Amino acid sequence: MPEGQKEDAAEAKPRSAKAKSAGGAGKSRYDFVEGDRYAPAPESSDHVSLKDSYHLFIGGEWVRAPRRLQTINPATGEVLAEVGEAGPRMVDRAVGAARQAYEKTWSNMPGRERGKYLFRLARLIQERAREFAVVETMDGGKPIRESRDIDLPLVAAHFFYYAGWADKLDYAFPGRRARPLGVVGQVIPWNFPLLMAAWKLAPALACGNTVVLKPAETTPLTALKLAELIEEAGFPPGVVNVITGAGKTGQNLVRHPDVDKVAFTGSTAVGKLIQKDLAGTGRRFTLELGGKAANIIFDDAPVNQAVEGIVNGIFFNQGHVCCAGSRLFVQEGIADTVVRKLKRRMETLVLGDPLDKNTDVGAINSQEQLERIRVLVDSGKEQGAKCWQSGQKLPRKGFWFKPTIFTGCAQSHSIVQKEIFGPVLAIQTFRTPEEAVEKANNTPYGLSGGVWTDKGSKIFKITSQIRAGVLWANTFNKFDPGSPFGGYKESGIGREGGLQGLAPYVELR
């Protein structure tokens, strides 16, 4: 294939000289884009009701914590609201409220009744989806297109899905009796704040557990607004408690002796600490941790769609995705073509105001995360990988990072080994399927992976050899409540979603 020889052919000027303009308008008078941008199309935030100050949701009441935290909009640096920071006493109070609700109402309630509450909550979320999407985008920095089209529909879908299981647990585990565990402590991350709350709450509640939920320090707002919906849906007090705070609050919750089960999504480092804390206590836990997914492109892949899949794999949610396709493996024969096409595609990504409906790449979630990305990208440059960034201009205020790729990478580069959790892709080439599989598995992580080939038999052969919990074929970053999600190795323990997602929340007798 002669492709790939002319790296810059696409940027060449129109060559056909004889083509005369028609209609007197050969040269376009109307670019319909200013520079490279469409006119601003911001999603209105007028309909959003945000309070200046939020409290902790404990036992069906809003309890003021004396210590306060501020949450900001990472795209502008502006303070959005103030929230409480739950200290040890508040954590204790929340666990106590959950215990009481568990014993008095929720665990004894017939499954079909619990299901009704969950269905009601799912419907309320759908009704208020627009508002929640806007808040999610303001508090976290992700593009409104994603929070509107991906996060919120999935949130509702998860509640609907597990609502359906509530009265069918006997069929989920045939011949056995599924009993709830008790009080569940759930600590969730900042990358999909509301969606992670849904992943955690829906199966726990469906199985008859009560919950103390601790959202991330930088993105507490949608969980608090969800608590308002839970109140509106009429859940018995204490079934769901939402306490905000930083790492210390989460630690206090995880270590609380009256918590029967811990569910955590976040970094592998914290996951290991939790595992240590809980060792020997007999309390259960599930961990959904980091990842460094291999996205493997074979030379018989549908190349243009694969490029799209690469973009979706690593730039979705600014790369703040535990299952992001952050390691790209391209078969040598098409590597030049793929990289050329990828660069061209990256130039068309719209970066900027996350509330703009045309934005593809939003803001980095926090200053701290931005620093982490910078350090790792610098290490990549130092170690000799070749860095390329697309040409978008970054806004002056807020936290931003350009879509970035590294070519010429080897397994021994830090950027290939470490989870960056940002819009940074490390590209390696391979020659044979065996080499691709060996390198793909040569990582402490094992959360997800992707395989691109037009050959069905190859899909099955390769995916069965990759040690990762989720594998996509000819697509990437697709989620469904019916499909289990979770990792091998340092990517976690346990599965969320689907029938398998019920198991960690029940005791089988």
Added chain:
Amino acid sequence: MLSTIDQVGVEERARRFQARSIKKESKLSALKLAVTMLDVTTLEGKDSPGKVKQMCVKAMRPLPDDSGIGPAAAVCVYPRLVRVAREAVGQSGVRVASVATGFPSGQSRLKERLSEIRYAVGAGADEIDMVISRGKLLHGEFRSIFDEIVRCKEACGEAHLKVILETGELQTYDTVRIASEIAMAAGADFIKTSTGKVQPAATLPVTLVMLEAIQDYHDRTGRMVGMKPAGGISEAKTAIHYLVMLKETLGKAWLTNEWFRFGVSSLTNDLLMQICKQQTGRYQSADYFTKD
């Protein structure tokens, strides 16, 4: 090696262009651009000189009160009406395109198809919209399709050749991709989706497959090829989706009527209506837009 197409992937990508929100000055500018890209078309058994003349007036000045809008890129008619159209558009800059080669089925002998092209060019056509023999293509006679297009291109002389693939009959994206490659290699100046006589006609995903073929061909050879989705595009909103896709796939170099056309019979007035809406802030009744 020919790139394969993943159906799910290409349709998903096409939907993303529909999610773009084109507002305010971008919208107005896109609408005005779309008007200049129109191949205003009539291809009916009942076409007559009177009908064609009236259509030409509309194509030259779509909005009587505003000379800044348009003109359309071309008018597209059957060969017998080329002379009428040629006379009607005069020196306005609006080009005359003619379908030929046994349109729409292409089921006549090559000799007759070629003579039809020569007739249309002789009568003053600037552009020829030919159809390929889909039956042969589906039968795997790629070489024969290539040769036919080469012969048609020769018969065109100076006239531009648009090759209609009739994607609704090819059905799979992989076949569309193959047909696009053959047409471009054989010298097509434009590749075009449909005759408008078969459903589905132009769709966003099929146009995307063809745009990607154009891009890959350009990467290999440096030659630009134009794109013409035709049939089934009747709303301004849809036209804007096409322009977004064009801009984000092939880039700004293609954002002119030299490289992109809409083959339409009923899109014009919706574009004009939306332009007036953008300019005045109000919708006007359809009675305020001329029907020719």
